[in-house]
Amino acid sequence: MTSAPQLPKNDSGMPAPTRSQTKDGGSSLGTFGVKSGLAQMLKGGVIMDVVNAEQARIAEEAGACAVMALERVPADIRAEGGVARMSDPKLIKEIVDAVTIPVMAKVRIGHFVEAQILQSIGIDYIDESEVLTPADDEHHINKHAFKVPFVCGARNLGEALRRISEGAAFIRTKGEAGTGNVVEAVRHQRSVAAEIRKASVMTEEELYAYAKDIQAPYHLLKETARLKRLPVVNFAAGGIATPADAALMMQLGCDGVFVGSGIFHSGDPAKRARAIVQAVTHYNNAKILAEVSEDLGAPMVGLTIDDKLKGGRLAARGY
Numbered sequence: 001m002t003s004a005p006q007l008p009k010n011d012s013g014m015p016a017p018t019r020s021q022t023k024d025g026g027s028s029l030g031t032f033g034v035k036s037g038l039a040q041m042l043k044g045g046v047i048m049d050v051v052n053a054e055q056a057r058i059a060e061e062a063g064a065c066a067v068m069a070l071e072r073v074p075a076d077i078r079a080e081g082g083v084a085r086m087s088d089p090k091l092i093k094e095i096v097d098a099v100t101i102p103v104m105a106k107v108r109i110g111h112f113v114e115a116q117i118l119q120s121i122g123i124d125y126i127d128e129s130e131v132l133t134p135a136d137d138e139h140h141i142n143k144h145a146f147k148v149p150f151v152c153g154a155r156n157l158g159e160a161l162r163r164i165s166e167g168a169a170f171i172r173t174k175g176e177a178g179t180g181n182v183v184e185a186v187r188h189q190r191s192v193a194a195e196i197r198k199a200s201v202m203t204e205e206e207l208y209a210y211a212k213d214i215q216a217p218y219h220l221l222k223e224t225a226r227l228k229r230l231p232v233v234n235f236a237a238g239g240i241a242t243p244a245d246a247a248l249m250m251q252l253g254c255d256g257v258f259v260g261s262g263i264f265h266s267g268d269p270a271k272r273a274r275a276i277v278q279a280v281t282h283y284n285n286a287k288i289l290a291e292v293s294e295d296l297g298a299p300m301v302g303l304t305i306d307d308k309l310k311g312g313r314l315a316a317r318g319y
């Protein structure tokens with residue numbers, strides 16, 4: 001059932017679907033248009049990493065548009081080391097049963113069998129994630145072969161368009177997960193935006209050369225230049241820890257944010273989760289941002305991103 005990429009027709013602006021609406025694995029047909037259209041419904045939302053049913057309920061009550069079910073948030077993966085794999089399907093099913101919002105789960109880069117397993121248990125979205133230890137040092141998963149939509153990370157436009165050509169229906173800029181430091185998320189979002197701006201004023205001849213330069217499929221680069229944005233939803237991820245960080249990413253042009261370690265490694269996760277949802281909704285309103293930033297308890301302790309970073313740069317994984 002491999003199908004050529006078709007681009008999503010529009011931005012539906014509809015509320016996020018409940019899990020019961022996407023129970024068949026996120027899509028009844030599995031075409032690229034359906035999968036990327038489903039992801040459009042998450043726009044303007046916050047997707048929260050959760051490691052158990054209780055956290056999933058906290059996330060849903062705080063207004064998360066979806067949750068990412070995993071065994072360890074990226075800060076713990078980084079701290080504990082070892083090979084990080086797909087989570088136990090039993091844990092994922094418990095999280096699925098605890099909430100009505102869509103549930104995502106991660107597979108290792110290139111590990112198409114982990115993806116087959118997640119699709120078989122009816123997960124709503126699969127994240128082929130650099131946060132887990134890569135299973136293949138050359139190939140990403142052929143995501144067209146799945147009904148369930150995939151989200152993938154990217155640091156720049158070329159990487160984003162390569163993932164879309166493999167069938168990713170949803171892109172997240174990578175940032176540096178598990179650091180509580182937003183600097184890489186900003187760098188990646190600014191890179192994607194600047195490269196799109198550059199492409200948007202190019203002639204056809206220049207676009208052919210630029211496609212070669214950034215190792216992107218020409219037809220997707222051309223469509224991106226025409227749209228002046230990625231042809232799929234683009235969230236920010238990796239290191240977002242405060243309401244101000246989340247609003248910063250929105251003002252830089254993201255469609256929504258993923259927050260992992262920053263919530264459940266903070267002093268008051270429920271309050272911070274609600275505040276981050278409010279910050280994404282009102283990202284241009286400094287008065288509301290000030291209100292929701294008050295009295296949130298201790299934030300996650302952030303890490304400096306340098307050569308001594310424990311666990312190394314996860315964002316460098318992927319091709």
Ligand SMILES: O=C(CO)[C@H](O)[C@H](O)COP(=O)(O)O
Nearest residue numbers: 177178237238239259260261
């Ligand atoms: O991989 C992810 C998104 O797919 C994580 O949810 C995200 O990167 C979390 O990072 P952090 O813990 O720094 O918020």
